[in-house]
Amino acid sequence: MPPAASPQRCLSVTDLAVGFNTRGGAVPALEEVSFHLDAGETLSLLGESGSGKSVSAQAIMALLPDTAFVGGGAIRFDGRDLLALPRRDTRRLCGTEMGMVFQDPLTALNPVFTVGEQIAELFRIRRGMGRRAARDAAAEVIDAVGIPDARRRLDNFPHQFSGGMRQRLVIAMAIALRPRLLIADEPTTALDVTVQAQIMDLLSRLQRENNMAMLLITHDLGVVADVTDRVAVMYAGRIVETGDVRRVYDRPGHPYTKGLLASVPAAGADRRQPLATIGGLPPNPQSRPQGCAFHPRCPFAQDICRTERPPMVELGDGHGASCHFAREMVADDRPFA
């Protein structure tokens, strides 16, 4: 599908730095994180625990915990600099122009209100609708996310829904006011495979219908390939590779991406062969290695990797990898081992 002529830039994050204040001093969580998202486009932030993908989302939505601080950079949403806005104004954008779907649907819903009350509240407060109109609007969005018998179920409480249905409710709340950006933080991690397929289908459909931009945060390489146009791979608080999903997965320019792809058991592979693994553990944020943060685990590491932080190497068509040897990685089909 050819993209629409000059797509509209929805979100751009430039050189974002976020840290946490701890008893042991400031600990960096994000460093020089940059990415952008156009209307109708999906970008995945892919990474393992502690890589900074959720902190990135929290920074955009002004949901960072009190111990966090923004050390620099800019977040522009529809031309507005979110970091320059008062926190209250950014939070006001949440729910109206930005929607968020969390991993655990049960904690994202209030157990003591019916789902009808919770969703209608959005329309009453943000749109100033009357009770009856708000209730009608709530029934409409619940119907739109594929919950059968929507009007009757407005009077149910969250615990009366199954896990998959609850996630649909959370999605209904996130898209109720037709946001231009949807941030989905591990939306299917708590769900079963067959339900996961339903939810990903739903998100893609809603995105198409509303020309929404979607930022998908996940650790699942398969989910990324399923729904996204572009991917940004995060490691130790930085984006280490970004580009078209297909390009990145077929010809990774960063050894970490290469290693991740090799760690997933492939269909038809010889079972007697051990899986490729990335040795060691992700670094502790308090003492990230000098030079390239990945070098202690990288089988291709050279002297330069230990001393110099690699720049983002441009590999063409928006594909970039921050590795001193990114061009060699792309050209060379050496396995990760």
Place this chain on the structure above:
Amino acid sequence: MIAPSPEPAAPLLALDNLEVSFAIRSPVLRRVLMRVDAVAGVDLEVAPGRTLGVVGESGCGKSTMARAIVGLERPTGGAIRFAGEAIGNADARRRRLLARDIQMIFQDPFASLNPRKTVAQIIGEVWDVHPDLTPAAGREREIARLMERVGLGPDMAGRFPHQFSGGQRQRIGIARAIALRPRLIVCDEPVSALDVSVQAQTLNLLAELQQEYGLAYLFIAHDLAVVRHISDALAVMYLGRIVETGPVEAIYRRPAHPYSIALLSAIPVPRPWAVQRPPRIVLQGDVPTPLKPPSGCRFHTRCFMARERCRHEDPALRPVAGRKVACHFAEEALARTAPEAAP
């Protein structure tokens, strides 16, 4: 289809129409209101030194089955046989001895280790119960050997569980499980809480240990790619029943139960454009509650092939194309699944 290589003579573990049900009681009089059949008649076999993978969605009974095998739940029907001997109703003394042969690795490496004990104590305490296996004098050396074997530095023996990462904790759990030199390890979602790169390390470790010690695994997981990698045989469960079981590659290449077909088609793969796969089938609705399982075939409410007969008649597990399938229309389902292209 060519018959698979002859099965080793006797299975190490055999489940024979196993049933585990829980009573739901009224809050005051404790009268039994109803029973939930978490495991509703399961037949399975695990061969010595081999791996049986079990997949299924939440509520399908796979964890309850695992707990019954290691003695954490009591079967309400059927039999569990280990090396030919019925162990379903073993008493506490017998169970303690069985623990030498059957061990378990749990999903949550954070919850399954005592936070107040050091790694050395966690691994070593199994020999308090079975002192004849490792004499007190040799314990320290044996702990160091086990830790080294699972990839933990023996210098960490004095540390507490919270000082380790998730992957390292799972290694502690594995060291504890092999400390008694068991013949079977029941692994309940051992890698689902781990990151991809750590997951691969753990799977490799489990495969090595299997080779070294001739271990058999009952490997429960919801990640179908992981199960395919590690298993020899596969069992697909749905609402307390086995719907398909047989050699792992046969089922992955050509599933014959509509549920297996849908489940396998729904796994997101990292590079979908590089593999040839059948179109995705998105099942409608959720898994029904085991409190009120559907009549007839338990899958019929979500099945894309369901007919009238499925509503009334419960299909039995029967041999179809080199595996066993519980579906009235297994041949038809099989015909839908084209052979997977060779990689």
